[in-house]
Amino acid sequence: MTVDRLFELASAINPGFYLIAAAIWTAFAKGLSARVLGLLGGPFLALLALLYPPATGVEIAREGFAGLDLSLYRPDSLSLVFGFGFVLAAALAGVYSLHREDRLQDSAGLLYAGAAMSAVFVGDLVSLVVFWELTAIASVALIFVRATPASHAAGMRYLAIQILSGLMLMAGVAIYGFEKGSFIFADLGPMRGAVLAGVLDVNAPGGWLILAGVGVKAAFPLFHNWLTDAYPNTTETGAVVMSAYTTTLAVYVLVRGFAGLEWLVWIGAAMTVYPVFFAVMENDLRRVLAYSTNNQIGFMVCAAGIGTPLAVNGAAAHAVAHIVFKGLLFMAMGAVWMRVGTTKATELGGLHRTMPFTALFCLIGAASISALPLFAGFSSKSMIMAAAHGPGLMAVWLMLLFASAGVLEHSGIKIPFFAFFGHDSGKRPKEAPFTMLLAMGLASALCLAIGVFPGWFYDLMPYRDAAQLYLAQDLFAATHVLTQMQLLAFAVLAFVVLRRLRLYPPERRGVIIDIEWLWRRAGPAVLRVVDRHAARMAVATDATAARSLASIGSGLMQIFAPRGWAARGLPLAGTAIWTVALLGFVAALAMFK
């Protein structure tokens, strides 16, 4: 067999499978060399497969399973750009995690990356659901690996939410696929005027259920607390890994499946705004970054809803850039957490004296997320802002502009200022280990490479010509750079003035209650009251209860007996909905634990 033939065979495999194979390898790898081979070899092979895809828009691998045609590898321009982001995340996290020998964490991280990567390259909804659920299973291991009561509780809540959303997705796909007679989830949809139409019909049976499942994973408003709950409760590496995949995968599905859906414009705009207020109040800087993730995903969701080629490019570019700069910020906070033992702003300050490299890299991440010209966020977010600056979108554009100033506050200033500068906490921790610094250095270099030389980055976009036209005419146009610099400089001026006038709220210890209060405090309290009253009633009405139970039992027999109502043939859609409802009810109950 020639080398060419071997290469041909290797490039015909979904790149995510290389990461999954590396995950299996690292589960048994002992010693640094074996770990390096798994943690970096897997992403390297996946990157090679990405750089030399056999063809785009064509089905490469197809399998039959249970009467379904599964399309296991169908790369196109959209999947390639998301795949590129995922492989970068896997490689950076691999380098970052080398300081800590933890086979479960290594393996779970790679499995998570491999499942996410596989999901963007499959060409059917069934395979997508399977790999998406694999991401949920792998990611929860990253929370449990910390092995504290708080992380265990957070892991259970995370699992319940992920299962709930997965079930919605699964039921939606089952109903949608059988109604439509096809599970295909590939290619970009048709253009309707200047707007891309998603390949999924939201108004078809099951369509809204799919959107709801994806929405939970994208952390839509009211379903966003799994982010802020999970990220601060994992390890330093766990937070870096978790910030890259689940929400980004949701953005990918929204772009391919539901682009041009107007609802998404408003949901995304709302997502950009409200986390700003929570992030201002929050004391735990890793939780601030989780709110910041919610805010940045909002930009991408909004862009998916706008749906023009420029907006789709913006969503894809910002997804990849966000993986890099948010990963960088999580890496910096992870180093602080590891060295100091906390990321609470009240306990930090002045760390730049002994952690100058980490401080410098954090500043680069902060400049990138703030969209300072010549940094990654400027190259990516500008396309979304430009796409939103059109007729009929003024309110949305103003919301995004407000959120941009808010991002500067919580991620651009608050994170580096309170951790590394601000008041001197007197803490003098060691600088982060070399491998952590190396990963942060690589991520910083990528932030600059995307910001200073965006041409190569724009070449990866799904609508390459539109991206290159934007680069040639608008990105570095004097007007654009000037207005962006005005926004940022005047916002920094507001920070300095408010600090001098003592109007900037001091950091205070405490937790900020959010919608999660419903299932973490109100739900258990209601259950306790119900339980107490039920126990009293059971004692008081023992005989009546026995009769009632017998009657219920007889009723159930009539329903579930061999010739009962439940044994009759039911439509698949109805069965799927009832199954989801029951499992969802169980998952919801589990959250109150």
Add this chain to the structure above:
Amino acid sequence: MSDEPDIAGKRPAASTANRDEHPLSVLLFSWTRSKAFGRVFLAVLGGFCVVLAALEFVIHRHDGAVLDALPVFHGVFGFLSFGLAVVSGWPLGRLLRRPENFYGDGDSDGGEGGDDR
């Protein structure tokens, strides 16, 4: 740098601060600690904002939508948005902040307190 293990929080702040400092920190950040830094930074930043506002009249063509065409719109909007986000932290904090163990499952502190594993 001292050879002793740096366990976070075990050193007094002022007396050992300079002795522990990383040379790169001195090179990159020591200028931010001078007493005049706050005033100088504010003056430089204020001047920079004035220049940015003035530049708009030279290179900004005001060909956007109604709001975008207002002079120094992005600067004023950035200042006010940032101010609104920050100042809202006072009432919202009073309304929504609870004690750290409000949910009763411990908190997210941990780490390794200074040592490599």
